Ligand SMILES: NC(=O)C1=CN([C@@H]2O[C@H](COP(=O)(O)OP(=O)(O)OC[C@H]3O[C@@H](n4cnc5c(N)ncnc54)[C@H](O)[C@@H]3O)[C@@H](O)[C@H]2O)C=CC1
């Protein structure tokens with residue numbers, strides 16, 4: 153099967169080599185598409201690779217009928233509508249590590265340019281003005297750098313700022329005093345950072361919570377003469393408030409790599425001599441561009457060829473060692489979901505997944521997704537996948553619960569799926585038998601041993617001599633061969649269950665003739 157891949161922002165040619173090396177990838181590079189053209193053409197593609205310029209909006213995604221993966225060659229995914237991608241079952245991957253160093257170095261370049269007026273002095277000299285008085289700067293040594301957002305880039309900036317003998321104080325919702333101590337930096341609330349810093353640098357993502365994080369009231373809390381750097385995202389600083397703070401001399405200088413609207417050529421902030429700027433160049437080094445494009449290309453190839461991706465954005469990533477332990481259960485989990493929904497045939501109100509034995513010790517979120525995927529697949533078809541399974545369940549008002557216990561009733565691992573419907577609870581349990589593969593070992597309270605594969609007929613009947621024989625001959629009349637048969641009962645002469653694995657699908661006629669037999673309460677044919 154060949155895949156069509158669109159690259160709509162400039163990516164490093166060396167970086168996309170993994171895509172070129174993979175088989176059956178038709179690569180189209182078009183970095184000139186308007187939003188309308190992108191929306192018109194996206195329907196033809198299986199994968200889309202972007203940097204920060206292409207806006208992958210809900211509208212684009214709604215037209216992306218074949219799209220399976222969006223690769224962001226960089227960190228910030230604020231140009232991609234993640235909710236829309238998740239709802240459409242499109243996985244988004246990024247390259248979180250490849251440009252950290254470049255962005256940190258760019259930030260330092262901005263801090264140093266700002267403190268010594270280098271761009272302004274250069275500009276004056278280029279205009280034939282030798283002016284030394286106007287461009288007297290300040291030293292960084294012993295000044296306090298306030299870092300807001302101490303993730304990958306914020307941390308690298310901190311290391312470099314300490315090299316400049318700056319004092320660093322940082323705020324991040326995940327930073328503790330202890331961790332700050334270990335890093336040799338100060339820890340503060342956001343207010344403390346704003347109040348104490350001579351220079352402030354921002355390294356958070358642009359989120360609902362960080363939009364205009366630095367606004368008029370934040371500027372009020374800062375020292376007069378503070379200098380501010382934004383190499384993270386436009387929109388984290390309220391540009392109107394920054395403009396006013398500079399004009400009122402509260403802020404002595406600002407270095408901006410990112411803006412609320414990009415790209416642009418005219419911006420009123422750039423008319424202020426205190427503002428220096430670059431056109432979103434934080435990640436623009438040969439090294440970073442090659443690295444992010446390589447990472448994202450590898451993930452796109454992995455995904456399209458059925459492997460696990462390394463940097464999913466809209467799926468939690470699971471460490472390799474844990475993934476290796478749980479991957480063998482993926483098929484069992486999905487098959488149990490599929491089996492149970494076939495058995496129930498009713499509206500599911502909530503799902504509880506019980507993880508026992510070995511399974512109680514591992515991260516089970518991917519197994520829950522696979523189980524729910526199986527449960528929804530019967531009615532939603534292939535539209536449901538790992539990315540959107542939980543979202544679709546939530547949309548349908550289905551509550552999902554997980555429970556773990558070390559006791560596995562004689563098995564080393566046991567996965568029980570229970571659904572609640574209007575008529576009560578139904579459940580199925582399965583296990584992975586060492587060397588033998590997956591098995592269904594319980595249906596409601598009946599014990600069985602069935603491979604979850606192919607055509608399965610579940611028959612509820614009265615425990616009575618002759619029932620099995622009559623069913624066997626009826627199936628024989630329909631030329632249906634029984635591969636395996638499992639029977640269990642509540643008590644002698646009571647309710648019983650029979651699970652048959654048959655070689656071909658039991659047609660409507662066979663099903664109704666079986667149902668018509670006296671001792672039979674119910675028959676369900678399930679295809680796994
Ligand atoms: N100018 C450029 O070319 C580049 C810009 N970026 C931007 O830099 C951002 C940060 O990148 P990384 O450090 O790699 O991300 P990261 O995910 O490693 O770090 C972000 C940090 O921000 C923190 N944070 C979130 N909300 C916060 C809040 N309200 N206050 C304080 N801290 C908060 C998080 O806890 C996290 O530690 C990216 O999201 C991207 O938008 C990244 C690369 C290049």
Ligand SMILES: O=C(O)CCC(=O)C(=O)O
Pocket residue numbers: 203204205225226227228229251432434435436
């Ligand atoms: O693609 C680019 O150069 C922008 C990089 C960036 O902003 C990011 O990685 O978040």
